[in-house]
Amino acid sequence: MEPAKEKESSVQDEAVGRSNFKNCNHIAFYRRQKRLHPGKSLYRALLDSATLSNDGVKLQIINEKNKVPLQVEIYAIEGNIFRIKINELSPLKSRYEVQDVLIKEPATQRLSIAQKEAGILVLTCDAEDRKLHITANPFLIELESQGETVLSVNTNGLLNFEHLQPPPQNSKRTAQIKEDISADSFQENQEDLGLWEEKFGSFLDIKANGPSSIGLDFSLHGFEHVYGIPEHAETFLLKNTSDNDAYRLFNLDVYGHKIHDKMGIYGSVPFLLAHKPNRTSGIFWLNSSETLVEINTKAVMEHVPSKAPPDITKQRVIPQTDVRWMSESGIIDVFLLLGPTPFDIFKQYSQLTGTQALPPLFSLGYHQCRWNYEDEQDVKAVDAGFDENNIPYDVIWLDIEHTEGKKYFTWDKKKFQSPKRMQELLKRKKRKLVVIIDPHIKVDPTYTLYSQAKKRGYFVKDRKGQDFEGICWPGSSSYLDFTNPEVRQWYAEQFAFKSYEGSTEILFVWNDMNEPSVFKGAELTMQRDAVHHGNWEHREVHNLYGFYQQMATAEGLIKRSEGQTRPFVLTRSFFAGSQKYGAVWTGDNVAEWSYLKISIPMLLTISIAGISFCGADVGGFIGDPEPELLVRWYQAGAYQPFFRGHSNIESKRREPWLFGDENTRIIREAIRERYTLLPYLYSLFYQAHTTAEPVMRPLWVEFPKEQETFGVEDEYMLGNALLVHPVTEQEATTVNILLPGSDEVWYDFRSFRRLDCPGTLKMPVTIENIPVFQRGGSVVSLKTAVGRSTEWMADTSYELHVALDSKGSAVGEFYLDDGHSFQYLHKKQFLHRKFTFHKNVFSSSCADEIGQYHTKCVVEQVLILGVEKKPTSVTARLHDGRDKEVIFTYDTKTSMLMLEQLLLNIGADWEIHIK
Missing domain, CATH: 3.20.20.80 (Glycosidases)
Known part of the structure; x- marks a missing residue:
């Protein structure tokens, strides 16, 4: 092995060790947040301070213990979203608010005050059937949609906001800070609390602004299935957490990451989804500092509305999932997405953060x-x-x-x-x-990129104002400040x-x-007290x-x-x-x-x-x-x-x-x-x-009422048409496959065999391929031949697989452009087609009249699955009104009708009539 590679290998071996990374017990702000236990909130809303504007509502809340006021801003966002921001009313300095993630400042809808009495403020949204109930003491917010309480905020009284304070000058001031953090008596010293500095191994994190963490809890009513908050090498359905076992959102280079672990790895998306048969909801916690998320699903008693006298009011047990978010710094800026469908949630989230870029x-x-x-x-x-x-x-x-x-x-x-x-x-x-x-730049004055960035002051600084240097692949490296x-x-x-x-x-x-990865840094990453553009700390x-x-x-x-x-x-x-x-x-x-x-x-x-x-x-x-x-x-x-x-x-x-x-x-x-x-x-x-429809999606997205799909993670839908079940067990000869939907029809994607008995099936597998099924009612477009790369296939003809549902119908879409440019966007050079099979007529029509794109590509074959009997004739009617006879074959074993040598332009209107 070459010496350089030897060095690289030793760095990797060191990185594998779990001891290089923190667990929840090591995280000072988490320990401080956890000193606040569920119960009556320390905060009271000052309802008389509420002011209403065209944008939203502002009001103050005050901590009954330390008397520090916070400002709460509430906005109704177009598309069934609420936004809640909580910040210090008069901070010593500005607290960080995430930039550039939102594609624009969200458009708001007007809120109106429907009730303001007896310690309750009720806000309504003019555009939709949504209400927001604010209780003054203790401070509580409840979101109601279509008469149902979907989500509540600060239900368990865990709002915890560490306000910025000047550095302590003496032990008396330190004691006061400790007193502010919790009413409990403290056994720890200042070092254990990590107020102004925090140690991990040999690393010392100096906190120029002192303790500044935030926390808030939410209750999702009627929900027991929650998902999201990547990235973790964990199950799809999020698990209940116990003390010191939170999901961690902190981007880290974890070589050979352990599976079934809630530690943070490479990415963080602070977006959680909750799903039940009649609604999907979401919480988007817009904070880029280290964040920990605790989850607790439990059964609660709920009053059932009744016209009977109060003393005989009925009760029922329903699930409830409590989610507690805790971040090291910043402000509380949270979006509550009310769906109600999974696709509504995806659209709402993309309305905030953008959609997937169309790839080449x-x-x-x-x-x-x-x-x-x-x-x-x-x-x-x-x-x-x-x-x-x-x-x-x-x-x-x-x-x-x-x-x-x-x-x-x-x-x-x-x-x-x-x-x-x-x-x-x-x-x-x-x-x-x-x-x-990579982002690290070798410290080498003869390296033009380094010398230019050095001269312009483009590197992240350390807390002393010098260029931050850390060890990575080139050795000593500086890190470009991409926040600038x-x-x-x-x-x-x-x-x-x-x-x-x-x-x-x-x-x-x-x-x-x-x-960023820093081989000899705390947790193999950049020091939190490094300084970025705008004098913001790396944390x-x-x-x-x-x-x-x-x-x-x-x-x-x-x-x-x-x-x-x-x-x-x-x-x-x-x-x-x-x-x-x-x-x-x-x-x-x-x-x-x-x-x-x-x-x-x-x-x-x-x-x-x-x-x-x-x-x-x-x-x-x-x-x-x-x-x-x-x-x-x-x-x-x-x-x-x-x-x-x-x-x-x-x-x-x-x-x-x-x-x-x-x-x-x-x-x-x-x-x-x-x-x-x-x-x-x-x-x-x-x-x-x-x-914003996901390409790869869980079964419950397509079958939102089918509860047996809610925990499935060994198979998935590719779009709305294909169900894929990879084989993940060694020497497997059978797999258990869930084909959801009581009235659904499914077809084996390769053999075209129809499966009329949805449910969990034990199916044989060989090493040849993995099970893939096409959903009845869908159309899948394919290429008839494969080239050496995608470009070689540009003019290759198409084959359409039409899978009929129980009513003998199917629909599907097809999109085409040049595959590499932005002409689809700027010049509207694209084709968006819709395929429909209904009453024995298969047709191609334009799905978007704005798009225009010329192609010589043709549909050469159409396979129609689920045709009950052999037709007597098949005729294609072209866009110019001419008819032509179609060559076809019919397989009685699979009930598959194959139409061949069609040569129908993929971009034209046409119909195929089956008699």
């Missing part, structure tokens, strides 16, 4: 990555290997070894002597290159061809290590760091093309709103069956939190997968949004053809199946981009 088509193909492809010859050989083995792929990736001494935007002059020529060879094959560009708009603009300019020598238009970017913006790097990178790639070409940027660290800038993946997983299994709930959680473009490293990044595991992972990855094989530098080579002819054949088939599915996938991404 090539990025939906297969990606081949390794740490590291050694040199140009290695890249050329791997590229040729795909062609020799007849396996399609779109992108080859280069990790940190491609650079000169881990200096990003450079090339190793020995290994990559002619990077442009290498890219030209890939371009001729209609393929792309992705290179890694000027730094982001400068960074974006580095992607220009004249600045990034050796880059071409087929080069795209991978942002890694951007939690305030930690979870936003990777979000900002991905934003700057995406803007750089767009700028490079003069606004013409869509970027592709993969990031490891993410936050709410990261969907606007590209893709994410689940980080450094392990080549074990348990990691394949946990990848499904992890991806479902990320997907419902707004980030549709997500995936897990196929095969596991760390270690060497056995052939069966690798095959099963390829089969799973082929039906997930982001599809990349990746492996560690110490792993054995694992290109798809290295595991014997039989395994190569099966992997080839899985990858080729992905490529035939691209028209359907691309259409799903268009829906994610325009309507």
Whole structure:
């Protein structure tokens, strides 16, 4: 092993240890928040202070113990959302409020005061049937929608707001601060409380502003199923937490992260969803500092409204889920999303944070990555290997070894002597290159990027005002301050061809290590007392760091093309709103069956939190997968949004053809199946981009009333048409599959066999493929043939799979544009078609008249599943009114009707009549 790699390996081995990372007991602000127990709130609302404006309502609340007032702002947001902000009325200095995550300041609706008496203020929203009840003492807010109390705030009295104070000058002042924090007697000393400084191991965090944490609890009435708050290597359905066992949202580089652990890993989205058969609700906690979330589902007694006398009022037991949010700093800024449907929630959340960026088509193909492809010859050989083995792929990736001494935007002059020529060879094959560009910059005055950033003051500072330095891959490194708009603009300019020598238009970017990772830092990340633009401490913006790097990178790639070409940027660290800038993946997983299994709930959680473009490293990044595991992972990855094989530098080579002819054949088939599915996938991404519908979604999203789906995490829907059940057990010969919906019809996606008995079925499986089913009532668009990459398939004809429901009907949509530019947006150059099967007529019509896009592509075949009898004739009526006879075959065993040699333009109106 080379010395550099030896060093890298030792750093990784150190990172694996759980002792490098905090648990809840280590977190001082959590310990302080937890001293406040459920009970009567310390806060009382001053209802006489309430003022009403066109935007919302403002009122004061006061802590009955320390007499510090807070200001509460309440807004009704268009689209069935409430926003509550709580801040100090007169802070010593401004408290941090998250920037750039919201796509705009949300439009408000007018609130009216419906009642103000007897310690209660009732607000109504003019536009919708929504009420907000504010109780003065103790301070409590209840949200009512359509006569139902959906959610309440401060139900358990856990509002806890540490106001900013001047540093203590003496022990008496310190005692006063302790007294303010809790009424309990204190056994701890100041160091244990972590008021002004906090130790973890050998690291000392100096808190210039002292204790500034916030906390608030919410009760979700009637709910016992809650989801979201990625990223954790945990179950999809969130679990009840116990003391010192909260879900942690704090972005960290956890190499080979432990599964079934609530510790924070690479990304944080503080968005929680609750679901019950008649409603879905959401809580979006807009705070970028370290956040801990506790969950407690319990049974409570509820009064049932009745006309009977009060003494015989009925009661019933209903579930209730209490959620407690605690953050190290900032303000309380929370959005309460009232749905009521899952798709309403997705739309409401995207209205705040944006929708998934429409990716370039090539990025939906297969990606081949390794740490590291050694040199140009290695890249050329791997590229040729795909062609020799007849396996399609779109992108080859280069990790940190491609650079000169881990200096990003450079090339190793020995290994990559002619990077442009290498890219030209890939371009001729209609393929792309992705290179890694991390946020740490090697401290080296001869390195132009470093010297320029140093001169301009673009690095994050330490608390003494010097450039923060930490150890990462290059050794001593400084970290660009991406929270500064000027730094982001400068960074974006580095992607220009004249600045990034050796880059071409087929080069795209991978942002890694951007939690940010600091090898010899506390928890392997940046000191919390480091200082960013605007004099904000790192603790305030930690979870936003990777979000900002991905934003700057995406803007750089767009700028490079003069606004013409869509970027592709993969990031490891993410936050709410990261969907606007590209893709994410689940980080450094392990080549074990348990990691394949946990990848499904992890991806479902990320997907419902707004980030549709997500995936897990196929095969596991760390270690060497056995052939069966690798095959099963390829089969799973082929039906997930982001599809990349990746492996560690110490792993054995694992290109798809290295595991014997039989395994190569099966992997080839899985990858080729992905490529035939691209028209359907691309259409799903268009829906994610325009309507915020997740590409990969849990069963309950499509079947919201079917309670048996609420806890399912081993299968999922890909769009609304395909149900996918990856095989995640070694040597499995059967799997238990839930086909939901009592009146649903399902079809095997490959054999076209109809299954009329929905429910949990025990089905045999072989190593050949994983179970996939098409839902009755849907239309799935496919390509009839596979090329060497997506670009090779641009003119390939289409095949439509029409699966009839129990009423003999089906609908589906199809989207097409040039696959790479913004012309779909600026010039409305796109096709959006609607397919309908009704009363034995299958038709194609325009779903969006605004879009226009010329294509020569045709629908060559249509397969109609569930046709009860063989027709006597089939006729196609073309857009010009002409009729033509259609060649067809009918399979009596599967009741499948195949229409062939249609040659119907995909962009034209036409009808097919079946008699």
